[in-house]
Amino acid sequence: MRSEHYGRIRRTVFSSIDAAKAADQKHETVQREVDAIIRDTVRTENLPVTLSEQRLMGQEILHDMFGxxxxxxxxxxxxxxxxxxxxxxxxxxxxxxxxxxxxxxxxxxxxxxxxxxxxxxxxxxxxxxxxxxxxxxxxxxxxxxxxxxxxxxxxxxxxxxxxxRRDLTLARLAARGSLSGAMSRVLEIAAACRMNMVVSGGTGSGKTTLLNALSRHISAHERIVTIEDAAELQLQQPHVVRLETRLPNLEGTGQVTQGDLVRNALRMRPDRIILGETRGQEALDVLQAMNTGHDGSMTTLHSNSPRDALSRLESMVMMANGNLPLFTIRRQIASAVNLIIQVERMRDGTRKVTSIAEVAGMEGDVIVTQDLFHFSYDASSFDEEVRGSFDSTGLRPIFADRARYFGMENALIEAMRP
Known part of the structure; x- marks a missing residue:
């Protein structure tokens, strides 16, 4: 019955209220006005609409007007x-x-x-x-x-x-089973020690959530510049400058890309640059920023493994400058990126950090990595819930020397114990 009269009531409300002026009024004020128009319309036209249906109509109309x-x-x-x-x-x-x-x-x-x-x-x-x-x-x-x-x-x-709306930290992600307590501690230390980090994973795997959690361990005394296509990072520090790209106008001009913003950010005296997602030619600018004193910079990218992440970075840098020799590109990546954190959305819908890999440098023309942690699946369990364990390789992280500089070497070595 409600659907038969909803269109008529809705048209009456929208013809009686100036939506532009209503946008400047308090939500409660507009709601009272909408409810009054609905009641008057139902009474004047003798429509068989109950009070609960009237309230539901009012909510739907308000959602249409403002939501x-x-x-x-x-x-x-x-x-x-x-x-x-x-x-x-x-x-x-x-x-x-x-x-x-x-x-x-x-x-x-x-x-x-x-x-x-x-x-x-x-x-x-x-x-x-x-x-x-x-x-x-x-x-x-x-x-x-x-x-x-x-x-x-x-x-x-x-x-x-x-x-x-939830304030997700590394500790809370660990409590939810997304990573182990030891992994959480190592990532906390890496963020505090200004390691350059890449969060890698597929669509919906939780890359931005993890990036937000990592950013909480940046010092409050640092100036951070964030660059995104659509701003969604939730940094808690007091000194954050948020930049957002701009699409071209109707004449096809005025576009501002992530690469443009990265290059401009270098002139803004940032301590760290956080790029929401690296997906194209801005990769070269990001690597150059990481290599020119902006330690502790972070970004995400789409890839299926840490090795794939390195290959994608190579491809994106070649898109930006096809004249650079592959060896030069790899050497730049190896000197810029410290950690690659792989996240994955499991078949049961949970998100887990499946690998933390450290870039160890180059051997010949090959970038060398070493795993610090990896998620081991329980092959004997085939039910809906994905089971497994987060295992430490027990290797001494290469950034242990840097952790010593920040007074965190002992904590890092302790967290790496198998």
Whole structure:
């Protein structure tokens, strides 16, 4: 019964309220006004709509006016980590690492597009037929990707990676089974000792979460510059400068890339540069920054293993400058990167640090690495839950000498004991 009258009531509300002026008012004030219009409309037109249905209509209308439409409640649900809208009739979520279909729906494809355009406009970006793909973020920091038809064949697609309200630290990640206590301690020491670190993993493996946790062990006295396509890092230090890329305007000008921002950041007297994700030609600038006194810099990249991460870095540097000899590129990587931390999303939906590898230098023209920790699967267990152990190789880390400089050598050696 409610759906038969919802369209009429909604049109009455939107024709009675100036959405632009309402945006400047308190949420409670607009809510009272919307509820009053709904009550008057139901009474005047003698519509068979109950009080509970009226309240639900009011919430949906407010979500349409100020939020992200029918998926707004999912943003308030802390058990949801990802929201995926595949056209108006399919809304999936990820809970505890598993995908599930929700009963939520949009009115039509135009409704999805309207929500997508509102999200993009809040961060000064646009999404339409001429620019059908965009990365943006919500006010709470959640990351959003939008793809419109005709690229999205079955209707507009919205993918939201939610901003975690939980203050995740390395210790808490260890308590959740994402890594061991010893691994957590070694990473704490590495971050405090200003090691250059690359967090490697696949999509949704928890790279940004781990990067945020690592950043908590940066000294409060350091100046940090962060560079991202869509800002989502949550640094706690008092001296942080956040930079974000910019897409080209309608005339195709005005674009600012990650590489542009990295080069500019070098002129900003940073102690550390944190790049949200290295995915292209900016890799060369990042390596040069790591090699020119900006110790303790961090970034993430997509790869399946520490060795793959090194290969990807090589490829991205060659994209930036194809004239550089491969040996020179590898030598630059070997001198810039200290640790590669591999994270993986398991088949049971959990995220684990599967390897911590240290770059040990070069032998001939090959970059040499040594594993400090690795996750060993329990081959005898084939149930849904992934079982295994985090094992230390017992090797003395190469950065132990640097840890001595920071007064942490003994703690590092103790943490490495098998």
């Amino acid at each position: 992200v439409g029918p998926i707004e409640p999912l943003l308030q649900d802390d058990s949801v980590t990802d929201i995926m809208v595949n056209g108006p009739d399919q809304v999936f979520v990820e809970r505890y690492g598993k995908l599930e279909l929700t009963p939520l729906k949009f009115r039509d494809n135009a409704h999805v597009i309207n929500v997508a355009q509102r999200i993009a406009s809040t961060v000064g970006r646009r999404v339409d037929e001429t620019s059908p793909m965009v990365d943006a973020r919500l006010q709470d920091g959640s990351r959003v990707n939008v793809v419109l038809p005709p690229l999205a064949i079955d209707g507009a697609s919205i993918s939201i990676r939610k901003f975690s």
